Amino acid sequence: MSDRNGNPQDPDNGPESPHRLIEARLQKMAELGESVELYPYGFDRSHTSEQMRADEKSLTEAETKVRYPGRIMAKRGTGKTLFVPVQDERGTVQAYFRKDDLGDEAFHRVQKLMDIGDWVGVEGKLFRTRTGELSIHVEDFTFLSKAIRPLPEKYHDMSLENRCRRRYLDLAMNQESRERFRRRSEIIAEIRAFFAEEEFLEVETPVLQSLYGGATARPFKTHHNALDMTLYLRIADELYLKRLIVGGLEKVYEIAKDFRNEGMDRTHNPEFTMLECYAAYWDYHDMMDLMERLMRRLARGISADGKLKYGEVELDFSQPFGRIRFMDALQDKTGRDLMAADDEEVAAVAREHGITLKKGMGRDKILDELFSELVEPGLVQPTFVMDHPKELSPLAKAHRETEGLVERFEMFVAGFELSNSFSELNDPREQRERFVAQKALLEAGDEEAQQLDEDFLQAMEQGMPPTGGMGIGIDRLVMLLVDSNNIRDVLLFPHMRPEQS
RNA sequence: GCGCCACUAGCUCAAUUGGCAGAGCAACUGACUCUUAAUCAGUAGGUUCGGGGUUCGAUUCCCUGGUGGCGUACCA
Incomplete structure (x- = not known):
């Protein structure tokens, strides 16, 4: 991470000096907040992405309206339409927004004020686009939560450090x-x-x-x-x-x-x-x-x-x-019956196999070292x-x-x-x-x-x-x-x- | 603990011998009514991990601190 030392570009820097990317989102929030609830209290889900994929045929034939919430993972617009992959825990289903269906104001909300990383609930009928993507033709939609920080780039893996430190992003x-x-x-x-x-x-x-x-x-x-x-x-x-x-x-x-x-x-x-x-x-x-x-x-x-x-x-x-005795396994590897060997002999065998003996290592401890070194790696x-x-x-x-x-x-x-x-x-x-x-x-x-x-x-x-x-x-x-x-x-x-x- | 390597834009990464700090994605402005890493035109975004040093000049070399990766030691 480059922002770990708290430089001025660090979005962690707090409300005193919001990062430009956060500032942009805060401004959208201000505009959005005039017409919709930014953080509503729930959403009545009818189907998960998994259920829609499983029941696609019947849902499509019956022209069932589905209500589906999730996180916006991308936005692809072609002027007066917008394709938005919405991800839930088990998968992603694409939402298809049309200006003609939604009207100028609602379309503006989704096209300009809704960001990648926001949570949204969409309602509409399931269909396949010409390119075969399972999609919901959106008739209505609800903001569920506004994200003021951007998601990481989607095309490369996050570093292991970031995946662990910010597990929520790895999961997202x-x-x-x-x-x-x-x-x-x-x-x-x-x-x-x-x-x-x-x-x-x-x-x-x-x-x-x-x-x-x-x-x-x-x-x-x-x-x-x-x-x-x-x-x-x-x-x-x-x-x-x-x-x-x-x-x-x-x-x-x-x-x-x-x-x-x-x-x-x-x-x-x-x-x-x-x-x-x-x-x-x-x-x-x-x-x-x-x-x-x-x-x-x-x-x-x-x-x-x-x-x-x-x-x-x-x-x-x-x-x-497999079942082997500890001492038998050692005998197999060393060719010596260490059960009968005295402390001196055990130490000598250990040295033969390149084990550095430390002060205070008793006979059994040395046997344990030998075992770790010679036997363990072969126990697949x-x-x-x-x-x-x-x-x-x-x-x-x-x-x-x-x-x-x-x-x-x-x-x-x-x-x-x-x-x-x-x-x-x-x-x-x-x-x-x-x-x-x-x-x-x-x-x-x-x-x-x-x-x-x-x-x-x-x-x-x-x-x-x-x-x-x-x-x-x-x-x-x-x-x-x-x-x-x-x-x-x-x-x-x-x-x-x-x-x- | 110890050794080696790394740290550059929000993210993933470039930058020749020490000589103007860049790209893709994300963001912003505009165009586009079935896209899918959308596309096209444009804009903005930097304390190059912190501190010190060498130098006319340091992302680059040296010292020091931080974090991480790998190896090694201990352990499950």
Whole structure:
């Protein structure tokens, strides 16, 4: 944007010195306001653009008068006629104005005083022009709202920055943007329907928390004035949802914003939408099955065969998802059995693969790095990666067979992580030990380590049944389903630095 | 965080080696009764992101601040 620094041509400069383009529109408003209501209170719509296209034949044959509101997207005049594409949410239908039909004064209003970007309601019969454009032969029209700022140019895409900063313009100008956000809403509705059928209860837990937990991440801090205390914006719902399991709610889920005080890039926004679900008596195998059912259903909602195009690749959700063990995948890539390897050997293998080791990186952290580097990029088709090293998962239950591992899986697809799940740790003694270990990390300066949550431990001490839990990154899921490679495409208002003068 | 690149009219973009700051769309005036990126004739629109420097002269070179894009690091 060129006007971000508030120069005198900036139309944001306010009423003191209106921009010339705004001035022109204000003058039209003044003239228009003498004869019509500029901002009326409603409009009685008979048809949407979509309905007119669907029912064109019957509407035309019956010579039905339609009443259709929308935004003016262009004006093409040929003297005493005027063609005006009028856009509603799902499409555009052209309005055809004739001076002979409307009279000089009304025609002047539409030809001279109505601008691109204004809202209008037109009334008339549907027909096709000689060139085949679906049109309304206007008999009467109503101003619905006057725009005093111009719309962006119609023929080139807006810059990504402008599309995000001024999403309303992106939506106004781009049908595919409107459709994409409609898809997002439908996907989330479908997810809710799925969880309802699976008999999960949708719940809401606090965003403002005095202790943050349930994930390894740095939080946002805020302050409660009346209580004069520091509060954190949640980084996960986990510890609250587990309290509900303790309480006897057997299947719960929440779709909510989490906040993590970390970097931003094409797959990360500081606030993002997370789904977490917990089911009593389940383990991570049950959660894998649930995830597979969910993904198959969502994929089939888009294409009947369960295969989705994502960028250059075709993702197949119709077949059983791949299942590999974390350590086996590493062994495949390194040719070494790292399960048996000691810390020195693991570090050596990491160096062989060009991984820079930092101070304080434990064995499990190094394994995680190796995995991200060697295995993750190759996980294109939906795959469950199972049975992770223990240290990285302080809330997961120890593996029932293998020492040093936990019962956990992450689902990967298209090279990124879509969900994360455990057989949840429910032994309060072990949970306390793990928190104490995390606390040590925290005190050693690891800002992402988890805090000891005494209230949560007390809940667990009350008895928590065996439980399966899972988190799904909804924004990434939507990216996958709408074939987008940037999180900003699926967030209406992604975080942007404020513009400054 | 770090590195590279970008920022010029309301929007999308040009401008040769440091030498008069331009186009398309949008706007304004006029012509045109089936146009569709309407067309035709004309008009207007600029603190070249902010600040500093070098120079006879800076959109152009240097320093600094801002915002963005891409890569990288952390993370979902």
